Amino acid sequence: MHTTLIVPGLHGSGPTHWQSWFEAVHPQARRVHQADWAHPVLDVWAEEVIDAIDAASGQVILVAHSFGCLASVAAAAHRAPRIAGALLVAPADPVKFGVEALLPAEVLPFPSIVVASTNDPWVAIDTAALWAERWRSRFVNVGAKGHINVESGFGPWSEGYALYESLAAAAGVGPRGRAAAGLAPLSRTLHGREAGPQARYV
Template sequence: MQHTTLIVPGFHGSGPAHWQTWFEAQVPGARRVSGIDWEQPVLPRWAQAVRDGIDHASGPVWLVAHSFGCLAAVLAASSRRERVAGLLLVAPADPERFTPQGLRDARSSVQLPSLARWIPRSPLDAPSLVVASTNDPWVRLSSAAYWAQCWGSQLENIGAAGHINVDSGHGPWPHGLALFKALQAAQGEVPIGNITCRSRCCDGLPPPHRATA
């Protein structure tokens, strides 16, 4: 059966030097999600664009998301469970950093609720891997581990790798591609949605407080 790999960039998109752009050239059947304004991180709009991408694919879809795109991918996957083969979620942004209207403005006198209440907290019915780092300015490792646990995702801590983007040296990213291929290979070897987290830091975590990363 033919599979599609849907690339879901984060806030500001992924430029020509980004690992997601490199992935598009390396992975057969890969294409970037369309219909998103990368400068306006509005979760319902982004998630709908991902759903549309899943619906227009001819077969099961692998989602390869980065940063804010991870939140949109997870929300979309939660309503398209039968169509999603698996998810690679790299440096997922902390939903506490965003509101339903976009990026949180800490200087504003009106504090809107964060996106956390809208992010699924139940296991995804597909193999999933959360790749996180110890010094990501957009999310603390403890928060990434909490969400990985909620989604039933395996957590891969790759150390001090920043936001795992161009600024942190992640253009061509062979290790990331190897992780993606391993995730695909594991699809038929484990119960759906039951990849066990290998990191101790996700054991028994409480919901994260608002992060300042």
């Protein structure tokens, strides 16, 4: 058995975000929570990821978005043996947050995928590709898809789940979610849910 840890970025991921869909369709998924979603501090956020890894059952696959990618990679430097793989979607530019020197620039010792967009306001495609090269991550360019969030149309995301499944297979833990079991995704439920007033999730 493995645990999938959902690691959101700034302001968390709202109920119609693709990360929330992942969490809903995957029975072994757990969300990493932050005390302050509005003011990300790398070492504080990374510590929450470390705590979640320590509390998880078995190996862990990280499914991260935006600043959550940076926190995940920082945490991985301290818990690499527990991590089976990492799906890093739309990683925020470390320079924008002044944390470039705090991130590992060497090869990640587990399978990883970096997914990026050509018009992401939070990171240039070349910057995302550079970090993917440093980490020896598989790099996936999804084209002009913004920050790969709700605002750019990413709620239920079957292509992203397929990337997750390929990562799980490469890590040797295998897919476990509803989609892998042939069950219908919960897209209708998530699309129909009333989110109400909320912060702008990125």
